[in-house]
Structures are given as C-alpha cells and as structure tokens.
Amino acid sequence: MERRSFIKKAGAGIAAAVGAGLALRPRRARAAKTYNWKMVTTWPPHFPVLGESADLIAEWVEEMSDGRIKITVYGGGELVPPLGVFDAVSSGTVEMGHGAAYYWAGKHAATQFFAAVPFGFNAQSQNAWIYCGGGQELWDEVYAKFNLKGFLAGNTGVQMGGWFNKEINTIEDLKGLKMRIPGLGGKVLAKAGGNAILVAGGEIYTNLDRGVIDATEWVGPYHDNKMGFYKAAKYYYYPGWHEPGTSLECMVNKQKFEALPKDLQAIIVAACYRSNMWSLSEFEAQNNKYLKELVEKHNVQLRQFPDGVLRDLKKIAHETLDEIANNDPLTRKVYDSFLTFQKTMNQWNRISEEPYQKFKEL
Numbered sequence: 001m002e003r004r005s006f007i008k009k010a011g012a013g014i015a016a017a018v019g020a021g022l023a024l025r026p027r028r029a030r031a032a033k034t035y036n037w038k039m040v041t042t043w044p045p046h047f048p049v050l051g052e053s054a055d056l057i058a059e060w061v062e063e064m065s066d067g068r069i070k071i072t073v074y075g076g077g078e079l080v081p082p083l084g085v086f087d088a089v090s091s092g093t094v095e096m097g098h099g100a101a102y103y104w105a106g107k108h109a110a111t112q113f114f115a116a117v118p119f120g121f122n123a124q125s126q127n128a129w130i131y132c133g134g135g136q137e138l139w140d141e142v143y144a145k146f147n148l149k150g151f152l153a154g155n156t157g158v159q160m161g162g163w164f165n166k167e168i169n170t171i172e173d174l175k176g177l178k179m180r181i182p183g184l185g186g187k188v189l190a191k192a193g194g195n196a197i198l199v200a201g202g203e204i205y206t207n208l209d210r211g212v213i214d215a216t217e218w219v220g221p222y223h224d225n226k227m228g229f230y231k232a233a234k235y236y237y238y239p240g241w242h243e244p245g246t247s248l249e250c251m252v253n254k255q256k257f258e259a260l261p262k263d264l265q266a267i268i269v270a271a272c273y274r275s276n277m278w279s280l281s282e283f284e285a286q287n288n289k290y291l292k293e294l295v296e297k298h299n300v301q302l303r304q305f306p307d308g309v310l311r312d313l314k315k316i317a318h319e320t321l322d323e324i325a326n327n328d329p330l331t332r333k334v335y336d337s338f339l340t341f342q343k344t345m346n347q348w349n350r351i352s353e354e355p356y357q358k359f360k361e362l
Contacts, residue, residue, distance in 0.1 A: 033068045035260070039250075040089070042082040044098035045075025048226060049282050050248065053154045056100040057250055058272040065264055071096065082200040088224040089193045089251050090146045097251045101150060102183030103198075109324050110142045110331040112184050113338055114150060116246040117194070118317040123155040123245035123280050125345045132249070133341045138334050151272040154248030154279025157287070159240030160224065161305055162217035163233035165210070168305060169242045171312040180204055180216040187324065188317045200274025201227075201315045217242065221291035222283060230298040237303045241313055248279060 001037075010156040023181050043051040050249060058071035074094075076082030085097040088103045102115035114135070121129060130152055146314035162181070168174065179186075186196030199207055199216075208211045209232040216233070217240065218224055224236075250272045257265060294300040305313075325335035 013159045014282055014292070022040065030067055031333075035264070036066065037069060037095040037256075038079065039071050039073045039096035040076075040080050040085050040094050041073065041097065041198065042076075042103060043074050044076060044084050047075070047201070049097075049221065049279055050201075051071040051075060052282075053098070053248060053279045056278065056358050057275050059154065060274060061267055061325050063315045064270065067328055069260075069264055069267070073098075075110050076200060076202065082202070086146070086251070090251050092147070092160070092253050093264075095253050095256050098153065099249060099251075100182075100246060101249050102246075105183065107146065108142055109327060110138075110334040112186075113245060113331075114139050114142075114336050116183055116185070116243040117321070117338065118185050118188050119244070121245050121342065121345070123247075125150065125342070126155065126245045126247055127216075127276070127347065129338065129341045130350065133344075134337055135347075137336055142330060144254065146319065148251050149254050150249050150251045152247050153250035153272045153275045155276060155281050156219050156246045156282075157245065157249075157280055158220075158245060159243040160220050161237035161240050161242075162215055163224070163229045164235045164237060165233050166214075167235060168237060168309060169238060170306070171309055173309075175188045178212070178214045180207065180213050180219045181242060183243075184317075184321065184324070185217070188242065188313060191316050192244065192313065203359055205229065205232060209241065219246075220283060220287045221294055222286035222289075225290040225298075230294055230300050232243060234301060235303050236294065236300045237305055241304070241305070241317075248275075250275070250316075250352070271289050312347050 039054055042056070043053060045051060046055060054073050057076065058073050061069050061071055074080075076085075079094070080088045085099050086107060088094045089097040091181045094116075102112040104111040114130070119350050120126075130139065150332055151308055162179065166173065171192060174189060177189070177194040179189055180199045181189055181196050182198050186198065190196045194283070197213055201218070204213075204218060205227055208216050209231065218227060218229070224230070231238075250268075252268065257268070260265055260268075277358050291302075295302055295360045322336060325332045
C-alpha cells in the first residue's frame with residue numbers, strides 16, 4: 001500500500017512538472033528577444049541570383065530562428081545608394097549589407113582579394129582559401145577596422161570576358177578603351193592603357209547604349225541576356241580573366257553581430273554558407289542555356305581572347321597586384337597568403353582537375 005501510494009504521488013508530481021514545463025515554454029518563447037534588422041544591397045531589388053541571394057538569406061534566417069530575426073531587404077537605391085552599402089553597415093545605420101568586396105577598394109585595398117583576383121582563384125579554390133586556408137581570419141582582420149564582419153554568400157563561377165564594340169586582337173586594342181570593370185581587373189585594364197569605370201549594375205546598359213562606355217563586363221550569359229547587352233554591343237568575349245570566381249559577400253555590423261545570442265550568430269553564418277552554394281549552383285545551371293540563346297537567337301558574335309592578349313594581361317596583372325600589395329602591410333599580408341595558397345592549389349590541380357578536364361569528354 002505504501003509503495004502504491006508513493007508511485008501515485010510520484011506520478012502526480014511528474015505530471016505536474018511536465019504540465020508546468022509545457023505551460024512555461026510558451027511564456028519563454030514569447031519572452032525571447034526578437035530582432036528587426038535591415039539589409040541593404042548593391043543590386044537592383046530582387047535581381048536574379050545576386051538580389052535573390054540577399055532575399056533568401058533573410059528568408060532562411062527568419063525560418064531557422066523561428067522568427068526571432070526578421071530581416072527586411074532593400075535593393076540598391078531603395079534605402080541607400082548601391083555603393084553606399086559599406087558605410088551604412090559600418091556606421092550601424094543598418095545591420096547587414098550584400099554586395100561584393102571589390103566595391104570597397106577605396107576603403108582598403110585588401111578588400112578586393114575577398115571578391116576576385118585577375119588570373120586568381122576559381123570558385124572552388126576561393127572557398128578553400130576562405131574557409132580552410134586562413135582567408136576568413138584575414139578578412140576578419142581587415143573588416144574589424146570598419147566594425148564589420150564579412151561572410152561568403154555566393155560565387156558567380158568563371159565569368160565572361162565582357163561585351164565590346166570592336167574586336168580585341170592585341171593588347172594595343174585596349175588602349176583608350178572606356179570599360180565598366182571594377183576591382184583589381186579595372187586596375188589591370190588601366191595599367192594596360194584603358195579607362196576603368198565603376199558603374200552600378202542598374203546603370204550599365206544605358207551607359208553602354210549611349211556610348212558613355214565602350215565595353216562592359218558583368219557576370220555571364222544568364223545575367224547578360226536578361227540585361228540586354230546584346231542590343232548595345234557586338235562582340236562577347238571569354239574567358240573572364242579578371243574574375244575567374246567572384247565571391248559575393250554578406251557583411252554584418254560587427255558590434256550588432258556580437259551582441260546576438262550565439263545560436264542566432266550561428267544561424268546567420270549558416271544562411272550565408274547556404275547562399276554561397278545556392279548562388280554558384282544557380283549560375284552553373286543557367287549559363288549554358290542562355291549562352292545558346294544569345295548566340296542562336298540574338299546572333300551574338302562569340303570571341304575568345306587571343307592567347308597573346310591573355311599572356312600580356314597576366315604579366316600586367318602580376319605587376320599591378322604586387323604594386324598594390326606593397327602600399328601597406330596588411331594588404332601585403334593578405335596577398336602573400338593568397339599567393340601561397342594559390343601555389344598549393346596549382347600543384348594539386350595539375351594532377352587532379354586539369355587531367356580530368358582534358359579527357360572528360362572523350
């Protein structure tokens with residue numbers, strides 16, 4: 001009888017505890033702090049892949065956090081100018097930004113290495129350097145000066161070389177050329193005698209059509225078809241020597257990021273990882289389809305840069321990058337890390353990727 005009485009009382013106690021726990025859980029959920037953040041981007045609102053990546057990060061963060069973080073995304077010009085993203089996030093005016101790190105060369109030269117380097121990494125090697133080769137730590141060091149944290153949030157893969165209204169047969173054909181080309185690629189073009197002009201994505205077609213610029217690069221066939229560049233330029237060149245694997249970034253105000261609970265920090269990082277893979281996959285899935293449309297439907301004249309032009313550009317690129325790196329110790333540190341890792345990847349690729357690529361279609 002005593003045992004039965006004990007079991008009965010224990011059972012009642014457990015039931016009461018479970019009931020209390022269930023009763024408390026909704027109250028804890030309701031009491032959990034919520035965050036309403038803003039993300040500004042350099043891209044037109046909901047722009048395919050690039051703007052969509054920002055939209056998806058916001059969607060995934062809200063879903064994974066069960067609504068504890070809600071992020072409102074603003075396209076370029078909706079809240080701040082497209083190239084005002086860096087300052088807006090750095091100052092804390094908004095919490096997050098989405099773009100590409102080479103847009104911030106005027107803030108610090110080292111930022112460019114976390115986006116694209118002429119004759120540098122493809123997407124696979126860029127990921128390897130950032131995630132596992134010390135690149136993220138260097139990125140953190142550079143961005144800490146501006147109260148920022150940067151994360152990989154996508155990759156375009158190897159880009160096209162751009163749209164031109166004349167054929168490029170020798171390096172001399174680049175002299176005097178006014179071309180929309182950002183980042184380190186723009187500096188190489190300038191050293192080759194061209195004029196590098198930085199224009200936000202939404203303004204490129206108009207400038208090309210009106211002759212404000214003679215040529216432009218953007219990304220690849222999927223985007224270039226949608227942007228209508230085939231209506232304003234005659235020749236479509238490849239490969240994208242200037243951007244062989246351009247990273248997109250999601251930047252977060254460092255102070256506000258570190259004030260978040262650890263699980264919410266991890267959710268933002270996870271969403272950026274997911275976006276990095278999704279963006280590259282979407283570009284890879286779409287580019288060949290739209291290249292065929294450009295050539296077969298719109299009669300675009302596809303051209304490959306001559307080997308001599310690429311050799312000259314590569315030599316100029318090495319000279320340009322060395323000069324930039326020598327301007328300050330931190331940029332030199334980043335570039336040295338990049339070169340060391342590139343040498344390692346080149347040695348491995350010579351017995352992995354290159355032989356496979358050569359014979360995979362046989």
